[in-house]
Amino acid sequence: MNDKSVLKNLFWDFDIEKIDLKKDREFIIERILKYGLPEQVNWLLDNYTEKLIVEVIKKSKNIDKKTANYWAIHFQIPKKNILCLKRPLIQDCFY
Numbered sequence: 001m002n003d004k005s006v007l008k009n010l011f012w013d014f015d016i017e018k019i020d021l022k023k024d025r026e027f028i029i030e031r032i033l034k035y036g037l038p039e040q041v042n043w044l045l046d047n048y049t050e051k052l053i054v055e056v057i058k059k060s061k062n063i064d065k066k067t068a069n070y071w072a073i074h075f076q077i078p079k080k081n082i083l084c085l086k087r088p089l090i091q092d093c094f095y
Helices: 004-011 025-035 038-047 050-059 065-075 090-094
Strands: none
Touching (some): 004 025, 004 038, 025 050, 025 065, 038 050, 050 065
């Protein structure tokens, strides 16, 4: 199910036909995890392995804490293993 048309509204700022499913996979996964609707999440699960998705969640610097926390619960990832949950918020630097 490599039909990228289901992702069109997630990539409003890119030409969906130029997005490479292999080369751009981390970017695609992050965007779907952050903004995806159920059908887009289903597309994600059909096109990428759970292992790859979990690795992206663990090392991403682009997903927010709320998103990371949700997917940590969903995939049962220890929060200590998720980079964005270990980093302080930028506001913490000013106290």
